[in-house]
Amino acid sequence: GAVVSQHPSRVICKSGTSVKIECRSLDFQATTMFWYRQFPKQSLMLMATSNEGSKATYEQGVEKDKFLINHASLTLSTLTVTSAHPEDSSFYICSASRAKTDTQYFGPGTRLTVL
Amino acid sequence: AQSVTQPDIHITVSEGASLELRCNYSYGATPYLFWYVQSPGQGLQLLLKYFSGDTLVQGIKGFEAEFKRSQSSFNLRKPSVHWSDAAEYFCAVGVESGGSYIPTFGRGTSLIVHP
Numbered sequence: 163g164a165v166v167s168q169h170p171s172r173v174i175c176k177s178g179t180s181v182k183i184e185c186r187s188l189d190f191q192a193t194t195m196f197w198y199r200q201f202p203k204q205s206l207m208l209m210a211t212s213n214e215g216s217k218a219t220y221e222q223g224v225e226k227d228k229f230l231i232n233h234a235s236l237t238l239s240t241l242t243v244t245s246a247h248p249e250d251s252s253f254y255i256c257s258a259s260r261a262k263t264d265t266q267y268f269g270p271g272t273r274l275t276v277l
Numbered sequence: 278a279q280s281v282t283q284p285d286i287h288i289t290v291s292e293g294a295s296l297e298l299r300c301n302y303s304y305g306a307t308p309y310l311f312w313y314v315q316s317p318g319q320g321l322q323l324l325l326k327y328f329s330g331d332t333l334v335q336g337i338k339g340f341e342a343e344f345k346r347s348q349s350s351f352n353l354r355k356p357s358v359h360w361s362d363a364a365e366y367f368c369a370v371g372v373e374s375g376g377s378y379i380p381t382f383g384r385g386t387s388l389i390v391h392p
Contacts, residue, residue: 166320168320196379203385204384204385205367205382205383205384205385206321206367206382208379208380211374211379253318255320255321257320257321265311265323265326265378266323266378266380267323268313268320268321268322268323269320270319270320271318271319271320273318
């Protein structure tokens with residue numbers, strides 16, 4: 163149990179376009195979902211935390227207008243990278259937890275390449 | 278603020294040899310500690326976690342970790358490494374925030390396994 167999926171696994175887009183990444187908890191209801199960004203050979207950096215039905219809480223330095231997060235249901239959260247630029251190219255990973263004090267279960271990640 | 282140090286960027290072992298990956302943390306309260314493994318291009322998989330109780334924690338895939346409060350350490354061990362264990366390993370300390378445990382990750386240790 164506790165499987166998290168992400169779609170798409172890879173996406174290539176042109177500079178200036180917007181990209182939506184989906185994160186789904188397949189076999190449990192996720193009270194809280196998290197979005198991370200990982201640069202090559204580096205650790206994960208938390209971007210934002212979202213609770214179902216509430217606005218996301220963004221970490222310091224993360225532009226909320228650029229990285230739009232929606233957590234409309236207990237099984238789905240989306241991250242939209244608006245007006246993407248090459249510097250937004252990265253590996254984006256989501257995670258989900260069943261309860262606030264539960265372990266986070268991670269998705270397989272989405273590789274975004276902006277040309 | 279909390280932090281996690283993984284002093285070894287790379288570790289190389291021969292298949293069948295024992296393994297120890299080091300992790301030191303800095304946190305003012307009782308820590309919640311995690312070890313995750315990441316295969317290339319993949320998300321993170323939880324190996325084990327420590328919340329309380331027995332300081333020697335057993336995880337999946339034959340891994341174990343020992344919490345030593347006096348040394349602020351949570352080293353990961355495996356008695357006999359398999360080639361499939363080659364991956365990136367992340368230690369994390371979970372900090373309570375808004376009712377959730379937000380992991381702060383170390384920079385990771387890359388495990389290379391020689392046949």
